[in-house]
Structure formats: C-alpha cells, structure tokens
Amino acid sequence: MKLLVIGIDGGTKSIIDGMPMPFTQSLFKGAASKKLEEDLISRGWAEALTGEHASTNKGFYLMPCSDGSYDFSASYSKADMVSASSSETLWNYLSKNDVSVGIVNVPTTGPVDNVKGFMVAGGGGGIKATGEVPDGMVYPPAYKKMLEEGGYVFDVRLPGGEKTVSEFLKKISRAERVQRDIFIKLAQMEKPDFGFHCFRITTEVQYLARYEIERCIKKLNDCKSKGGEFKVDNEIQRVVIEHYRELDESIKSIFQKLEPESYMFIGDHSTALFKYEGNVDVWLSEKGYLRTLSAAEVFVRRGKRFLERKLLTKLRKNKKPKASLIRRPITQFSKRNSLAFGTFYDTGNFAGIFINDYQRFGGPVKGAEQVKALVNRICEDFNVDPVSIKYGLEARPYREEHEGAPFQHLMPDIKIHKPDTIYFSSRRWQFINENPNFKPLSQSLDGISYPHSGAKGSDPLFVYSKDLEQLIKDDDPRDLRLTYRIITRFFTRLA
Structure with a gap:
C-alpha cells in the first residue's frame, strides 16, 4: 500500500500520547504533525473528503432551513455533499486517476460508489447499528456476505442497548475489532494503492468518559515520573485503559499486515474536556x-x-x-x-x-x-x-x-x-x-446524553510520515481541507 490514512473520530493527540499505546506513539515519534484549527461549524470528514469548507460543500453540523421559520436542520449525507461540492470526492478523484482505493467506515461515504478497489460505508446516515448489512453500503456487493458472516457492526451509539458504561465500552471495542479485521482482509485481497480506515466509534468513549480519560492520563504520567505501578481506581478506568490498548493493537495489526509506504493519522475534530x-x-x-x-x-x-x-x-x-x-x-x-x-x-x-x-x-x-x-x-x-x-x-x-x-x-x-x-x-x-457532569463517572447509563464530560475540540489529530511534508504549501488552509490536498498531490506526483 502506497498511502494509508487512519481516521480516528474525535482523534486527540494528547490522549494517544498519554494512554498506553506504545506502537502508535512509536510511529508518532518518527513522524511530523501540524496543529490544525477547525471552526466546529464545518464537518471535518466532509472537509477531508472534498477539500472544501461548509461554506462551499454545505457540511454544517447545524443550519437554518431559511424558510421564514426558526427550524434548523441537522441533516447531512453523502448525497448532500456530492451535490453541493464543486470538487470530486476523494475516492472518485483517485479512481479516475487510476489509483485503487480501499475505504472502510469513513463517515459520509454511503451509499457507496463503484470504485477501483473496495468501499464499506461509514456508520450514521440512517444505517442501523446492528442487523443485516444494508444494500448499497458495500462495494463490490459480493463482499456484503463477508461482513454479515463476520458480525460486522456499522455503528454503536449511546446507550447501544447496554445498561452500564463498562458494557458499552466493551461493545465499542468488539465492533472496532471486527471493522479492523474486515479492512485488513479486504486490503490483502484487493491490494489497493490507497487505504483509509476510520475508527469512528472511539469518539463515543471520549464524549462519555473524557473526565476519566484525563484522570487515567494523569495517573499514568505520575507513575512514569515517580517509577510507581499504575493502578486503576475503578472498573470504568480499567475498561477505558483497555479500550486504548486494543485501539493501539488494531493500529499495529493494520501497519504490520499492510506495510504502507507512507501514512497519515487524522481526526475530524479533537475531544475537549467539557468544563x-x-x-x-x-x-x-x-x-x-x-x-x-x-x-x-x-x-x-x-x-x-x-x-x-x-x-x-x-x-x-x-x-x-x-x-x-x-x-x-x-x-x-x-x-x-x-x-x-x-x-x-x-x-x-x-x-x-x-x-x-x-x-x-x-x-x-x-x-x-x-x-x-x-x-x-x-x-x-x-x-x-x-x-x-x-x-x-x-x-x-x-x-x-x-x-x-x-x-x-x-x-x-x-x-x-x-x-x-x-x-x-x-x-x-x-x-x-x-458542567455538573464533569466528575467521576458512575456505571449506570440511565439518563446520560451527549455531550457528558467531553465535547468536540478544534485541534484534530493530524500526524503524517515525514515524506509528506514536501506536499504542504505555505498558502494551504490549516484545517482538514489539507488532508484532501496532501492525498491528491501524493498520487499526482506518482503518476
């Protein structure tokens, strides 16, 4: 694989740096990074997929219907993105330039298009979290059976059918393992030039348990500086730590099995402490x-x-x-x-x-x-x-x-x-x-809604292999539109 993009919804560099994620941290040490600034009115994934801001691709989190009422719409889909944007979607641009793609679980990609390679649509957009794989969400369609047999889950949203925080976080980790395995299996079969896999559901952990995440990071840092043994305070912290260990193992497995020549890590936004x-x-x-x-x-x-x-x-x-x-x-x-x-x-x-x-x-x-x-x-x-x-x-x-x-x-x-x-x-x-919820988290999910102790942050994860640095220009925007520019320039250069 020539270029691999790992997306982490709500991806936050300080969390990855602070949690027990040794493989990912080792990649970051040898990589470059930039501090981007999202205005948080424009959807980050839509920016990365089109190279355009909401002002031109209509990718607003919330927008007035502008019909003389005070109704606002929170609706946005791939169809909206395609019809509004003046540029081609990333996958169509690459396919037309004879670059094979492998994309799994990136938001705002379904129903999927016919591409040179494979696509599995990201969660959201009306896709149910469990059950059969809907038609039109996998290309080539023959791979739909593989997803169903593997127990593929598109998405998990609070409370996800669970009653406790621990069970909810375990369900998220299980779903992301299956998504990872499908991505690796399809990539090994199709051998795409470009890969893009998104860990979307991790953001649910961070909206819910951002306070506990910060407590864990502080304790881990104290243990490193003082040489003590890290011990969790409760079961929730244990499951939180385990989620990030598993996320690190998933990233390690993708890199070791697909051996990308170049790579990027991006988030659509970060996850801030909601104080x-x-x-x-x-x-x-x-x-x-x-x-x-x-x-x-x-x-x-x-x-x-x-x-x-x-x-x-x-x-x-x-x-x-x-x-x-x-x-x-x-x-x-x-x-x-x-x-x-x-x-x-x-x-x-x-x-x-x-x-x-x-x-x-x-x-x-x-x-x-x-x-x-x-x-x-x-x-x-x-x-x-x-x-x-x-x-x-x-x-x-x-x-x-x-x-x-x-x-x-x-x-x-x-x-x-x-x-x-x-x-x-x-x-x-x-x-x-x-914020009355900015405190230690209890196990019960009764009455909990988002944002809880974490909210969207304006500085998304943006780390990339050093060879990509030469593709960034001085006048490039310092938001997620930069993703689109780097990727398209990378493959234009190789043409």
Missing part, C-alpha cells in the same frame, strides 16, 4: 437583544405550531428533513421583538449568534446595512462584558467573512471565539455555569 456550559441567549436577553416569551405566549405558540404541522402534513407540502433531524431554538423568544438569538444544542461545539433577519427568519431586522450595524454593536457590547473577558470569550463577525460563498446564508452572523472547554447551548438559563 463549562454557556447560553448566549441569557446574555442577549440581559442586553435587550432578545425578549423571552411568557408562559401564556409559549402555550399559544405551541398550539399554533401543532395546527401548522397537521395542515402541512395533510397538504403534503412539508419537504423538510424528518422530524428527528429538525432542531428548534430551546429558548422561547418573541419573533417580532427579538433582534438576535444564539446557536443552541447541536452536535458541534460552535458558539455563535444569528441576527433575526427578515430574509431567513421573517424577523424585524431588514437589509444588509441593518444586519451589519447590529453585528458590530453586539460584538462591541459582548467583548467589553466582564464575564466574557473572565472566560476568554470574544465575538467577531463570521458570515460576512465568507462573502460570495454559495452557502453563506446558512451561517451564523457572529462567531464567539472561546476555549473548547466551554460548550454553548440553551439548556440552562445562565450565561456561564459549571
């Missing part, structure tokens, strides 16, 4: 930019919305994504009397503010000049606030920086630059408060 939770709607309300509704007003609004949905269903005019993929602001605010509202609970870790403009939401702010003036005023007010200063928060214009981009209208007007350790949502009515 604080923020709610920008509280700040907007206190400053007069947002007016919350009374209990009576909330009741009336819910009734109207129920009737509207019934009517749209009857008329069959509702073409939005299915209800499970629609997000609405948690804060109940007046549409007529609110000038702005904040981003809310979503799958990213992005903090921003949407101007309540007429064009997208039917709000009171009309015209580009009014929007720009309001953006500047909010940023000025936010940046002198003592709480913003205390927690290292800074508001800057965001949407206007992407002038002319095809999907600029889907962006927040303001981005709040912040530490990754502060996750913004609208779940608690306080500008900044401590």
Whole structure:
C-alpha cells in the first residue's frame, strides 16, 4: 500500500500520547504533525473528503432551513455533499486517476460508489447499528456476505442497548475489532494503492468518559515520573485503559499486515474536556437583544405550531428533513421583538449568534446595512462584558467573512471565539455555569446524553510520515481541507 490514512473520530493527540499505546506513539515519534484549527461549524470528514469548507460543500453540523421559520436542520449525507461540492470526492478523484482505493467506515461515504478497489460505508446516515448489512453500503456487493458472516457492526451509539458504561465500552471495542479485521482482509485481497480506515466509534468513549480519560492520563504520567505501578481506581478506568490498548493493537495489526509506504493519522475534530456550559441567549436577553416569551405566549405558540404541522402534513407540502433531524431554538423568544438569538444544542461545539433577519427568519431586522450595524454593536457590547473577558470569550463577525460563498446564508452572523472547554447551548438559563457532569463517572447509563464530560475540540489529530511534508504549501488552509490536498498531490506526483 502506497498511502494509508487512519481516521480516528474525535482523534486527540494528547490522549494517544498519554494512554498506553506504545506502537502508535512509536510511529508518532518518527513522524511530523501540524496543529490544525477547525471552526466546529464545518464537518471535518466532509472537509477531508472534498477539500472544501461548509461554506462551499454545505457540511454544517447545524443550519437554518431559511424558510421564514426558526427550524434548523441537522441533516447531512453523502448525497448532500456530492451535490453541493464543486470538487470530486476523494475516492472518485483517485479512481479516475487510476489509483485503487480501499475505504472502510469513513463517515459520509454511503451509499457507496463503484470504485477501483473496495468501499464499506461509514456508520450514521440512517444505517442501523446492528442487523443485516444494508444494500448499497458495500462495494463490490459480493463482499456484503463477508461482513454479515463476520458480525460486522456499522455503528454503536449511546446507550447501544447496554445498561452500564463498562458494557458499552466493551461493545465499542468488539465492533472496532471486527471493522479492523474486515479492512485488513479486504486490503490483502484487493491490494489497493490507497487505504483509509476510520475508527469512528472511539469518539463515543471520549464524549462519555473524557473526565476519566484525563484522570487515567494523569495517573499514568505520575507513575512514569515517580517509577510507581499504575493502578486503576475503578472498573470504568480499567475498561477505558483497555479500550486504548486494543485501539493501539488494531493500529499495529493494520501497519504490520499492510506495510504502507507512507501514512497519515487524522481526526475530524479533537475531544475537549467539557468544563463549562454557556447560553448566549441569557446574555442577549440581559442586553435587550432578545425578549423571552411568557408562559401564556409559549402555550399559544405551541398550539399554533401543532395546527401548522397537521395542515402541512395533510397538504403534503412539508419537504423538510424528518422530524428527528429538525432542531428548534430551546429558548422561547418573541419573533417580532427579538433582534438576535444564539446557536443552541447541536452536535458541534460552535458558539455563535444569528441576527433575526427578515430574509431567513421573517424577523424585524431588514437589509444588509441593518444586519451589519447590529453585528458590530453586539460584538462591541459582548467583548467589553466582564464575564466574557473572565472566560476568554470574544465575538467577531463570521458570515460576512465568507462573502460570495454559495452557502453563506446558512451561517451564523457572529462567531464567539472561546476555549473548547466551554460548550454553548440553551439548556440552562445562565450565561456561564459549571458542567455538573464533569466528575467521576458512575456505571449506570440511565439518563446520560451527549455531550457528558467531553465535547468536540478544534485541534484534530493530524500526524503524517515525514515524506509528506514536501506536499504542504505555505498558502494551504490549516484545517482538514489539507488532508484532501496532501492525498491528491501524493498520487499526482506518482503518476
């Protein structure tokens, strides 16, 4: 294999460096790395697969439907990515240039295309975690039987049918072992020039147990410096340590059996310690930019919305994504009397503010000049606030920086630059408060949801063999679009 890419969803270099992963650490010592910066509004895997930011491939974690409502979509698929992007997907680019590929479990790749080589779609996108392998998710289709006989699992999501943290983590490790074995077996049969295998489910461990992971790393470092014997505090720590040992063994097995000439390790984002939770709607309300509704007003609004949905269903005019993929602001605010509202609970870790403009939401702010003036005023007010200063928060214009981009209208007007350790949502009515889940983890999974003690971080894993350094140019973006550039240049150079 000429080039191998190992993807680790939520891949975090400090975790790999700190956990008992001797083989992977030995590779890193002889490799180069870069500190990338993801804005966490743009999906990292989509950037790596197209070389484009969400402003041009529509790969947002959350975006307004822009139809006069306050409905937002969390839907994104390979079909969306292909139709929106101006570039070819990585696998199609390589196949057209006579480069054989072997890709397993990379998100946003299904249904799979006919390629020179093999593909197994990544989890998500409606694929069930267990059961039969869906049609269209494996190419060549003849390999579908191999996956089914091997007990292939596409994905595991919390709680994964389990009641305890330990069983959940063990289930993840079992699923990733099967995925690894399938990748190795297919690669040995097909001998592709390019391989890309993703350990997607490891991110579930990190969202859930990031606090315990950090405790383990600290204890391991203390043992190394003091020469003592490492001992876990509890069963959860034992299973966490075992997960990373098995991840290291899987990486070792792939490298030893496929012997790649060059390699890359990437994550779609990192996983940060989730220490604080923020709610920008509280700040907007206190400053007069947002007016919350009374209990009576909330009741009336819910009734109207129920009737509207019934009517749209009857008329069959509702073409939005299915209800499970629609997000609405948690804060109940007046549409007529609110000038702005904040981003809310979503799958990213992005903090921003949407101007309540007429064009997208039917709000009171009309015209580009009014929007720009309001953006500047909010940023000025936010940046002198003592709480913003205390927690290292800074508001800057965001949407206007992407002038002319095809999907600029889907962006927040303001981005709040912040530490990754502060996750913004609208779940608690306080500008900044401590995360109550940032503490030792108990075994029961009852009532646990994400993010728990870990959230997406902006500095994804990005490590590569030193021979790839010459493929990086000074003007290349310092985010995951760089992945696409390195890979395509690598095989263009060999042509």
